[in-house]
Amino acid sequence: MARIGLISISDGREHVHRRNAEFIQSKQDALVRALRAAGHEVVVGDDLVADNVLATSVARGVAAADVDVTVLYYAVWSFPHFTMLAADATRSPLVLVASTDPTEPGLVGMLAAGGALDQIGRTHARAWGAPDDAALVERIGVQATASAAVRGLRGATFGRFGGRPMGMNTAVANTDQWQREFGIDVEEIDQYELVLRAERADPGEAKKAREWIERHAAGVHYDGAKLTPELLERQLRSYLAIRDIIAERNIDFSGIKGQPELTENFATMDVTEAFLNDPYDWNGPKEPHICATEADMDGALTMRLLNAVADTPVLFADVRHYHADRDIWDLCNSGQHATWFAARSADPAENLAQVNFYPEVFFFPAGGASVQHIAAPGQMTLGRLTREAGEYRLQLMLGEFENYDAATNKELVDQSTPEWPHAFARLDAPGEVFLSRFGANHIHAVPGDHRPAMRVVAEQLGIRLDEWTRQ
Template sequence: MKRKVGLLTFSDGRDYVNKDLVEINARFEQAVVEALNSTGEVEVIRAERIVDKPSVAKEEALKLRDKGAQMTIFHYAVWAFPHFSVIASKFAPGPFLLFGNVNPKYPGMVGMLAAAGALEQDGTQTYRMWGDPKDPKVLKKLMAFIRAATARNMLKGQRYGMFGGRSMGMYTAVPNVDLWNKLFGIDVEHIDQLEIIEKSKKVPDSVAEHAREWLEKHAKKIHYDGKQLTPEKLQLQIKSYYALRKMAEDLELDFIGVKAQPELTEHFVTMDVAEAFLNDPYDWDGPKEPLVCATEADSDGALTMQIFKLISSQPVLFADVRHYDSDDNFFDLCNSGQHATFFAARSYDPVVNLAKVEFYPESFYFPAGGASVRHIAAPGEVTLARLTRKDGRYVMRIIKGEFLDFGEEKNEEKARATQIEWPHAFARLKVSAEEFLSSYSSNHIHGVYGDYVEELVHFCKLSGIDFVVYA
């Protein structure tokens, strides 16, 4: 996925001055293009002309819109007439990032600040950055904003599929449809869980058998017990996976949530295999794009995951905040088999991950049976977050942390202390347990590998929602 970024460079409006600045503007603009291209994430949609007249500001801005830019960088390397930026802002696709290049012999910073002031006066939301775009620190900041801004725009017009209603009385799992539409431009489709059962019946046995045999070949172990977990129940879970994928395609759903408990988990089969592999970047048929799926139809959880996916282009974790281990100062993030197998080894090669994945019989919580997808998350820096609501307003809670690896023996000991058959991520947070537990407002949490705090903060500011960074 390439992020489409429009680039407009502004100049002096006096013809005799602008003629002497053409080469300078082009050279500094090229430096921005090369820096962004070096990331491999960005498709730069470059204006055809340097903006030196009001008509050019409008025409070039419209071209960026027509070419599908998902945000626009207003670029300043010299003094530029501020009204050009104001005119362009009425037609170019936002959000807008004002970037001042390093050119001390010409008043580019003056031009950026003059434009920023003019845009602020008319209420246009902008963000400002400056520096050499080839400086890794500057480029990192540029990319943080670009990821947030493009993710914000990609959400508009997306559709969320909610299979089933509220699960087990969780208010925090139910979406506010009006707020989603107002803030993010997301449409919500409600679908009965009966559709999963009926569509599963249409998946050929041969397709499910192929997938089961692939899992049997590559997984560390499948713990068939002849009761809760049998080959037939595993195949039914696989059919559920195909059913959900097919409905997402037919109904044009961009991300989904599945209630599961208690109806499916008591009378059909658990959704753990389906949820894990929907969130994975592959399945037994090959590589694919992850389809964000939240268990217990946790809609704010699914939305948080979709934001993470669009920002990071990674599979996203869904977990319960299950237990705090005071001896080793970590939280056991453990949920009923929902974790994508990607987290087992942090690899895009399914064989590498599945070598660390076991399929356990479901516990007494789920009498219908099936497999729980069980592994320990690979170690590494992580960003965790969750959209919560407080008195009708969204608050995104953002936490830096790391996943820990205690070694196989101790990992098993820690997992057994809570739930041996479920997946675990041992997370040490950059905040005290007391502060976290006294203010974090959900039983669920989500995250990806790497540091995406700055991206999430930008996303919240662009969306007009509150945020808290735990540090």
């Protein structure tokens, strides 16, 4: 959850403030309780703001706590210039919140303050309601969650293993633009480093991992050629290698080129990427490390933001096929779907029971395992950051993952590549709109409806929002 700063603004007349202070404090305390009950950390200003000196000093104190968003609270009529001074003392996004108790003109205070901020071009959001109103708390929470996601980009390092894969321009972003717009540094790492580290990785740990997979997976389908215990362990040693590199170089999120060098001469990175994105491995729970296949920079950036707002692993997939007769999309990638998506359970055994490890197909002569499953059903938020004429935009939609009986599932997967993972998605975006306008071959998804937070993310990043819904 996010860290929220809270400052209550009062009337500048001493005798009026003295009369109102207890009322303001009671409303503030109730709002703090509600926000904390929702799981947020709240940093409260050390005084009610009733003069110009306090407006600056209280705001500076809250800003020093490195909050994700600052709530300026209006329970009564409040002098607008206090808001202007407080706003100038903090760089965080602002949410102006008014109490709707009719006994005091909190709405008037918020509107006067908001209008003053408009005049100087200081962007802000507004919300109103009783302090314990669930809708108000959610609205503030959306703003704070989005702010935390955006702030989390600044100072982050992306580890790019390899360069542009197979001429895929949409997988490569301008590093200067990333630094300027998002505050992200890009660390370039040759894939040879991964190969060297994998060869030196602990064979005992790789064997332990392989045996754990064999115990829990629906099947590990060794064929003696494209998939052997030795090849699976090579993939698992690659996972160990990249974990070491991530730790040594303080990499926050990453992408692996893979094709064609690794996939033709070493092994696919499907197992490595799947378990990096999972919230567990054979040693127990862990934080997902966002990793995009084909070193897809904008894909990884989208995944990092979705992970921050949803607090779950993020799906990475190709838009493989549109079954127009069913109005269903087959989101299918060469094997990097996190195993968590198979059942979306906190218990890895429950997820792996739905996962098969199949020999890689003809595209990948080096072999290894593809991590195959059909994603569990449920509501999903889908989208991607894409670029048009060099400018970023967020393409966003709601959808539903669907699952069918065994015969239908087989019929559908057999039409494309059955050895790879699939998510059958019914999108809010009409097929004609999506295929005409979507700006990449890769798409990303998290469970639930997180569009409100992602809309705020786009606004705070200053990028265009393309949101698609059915009419």
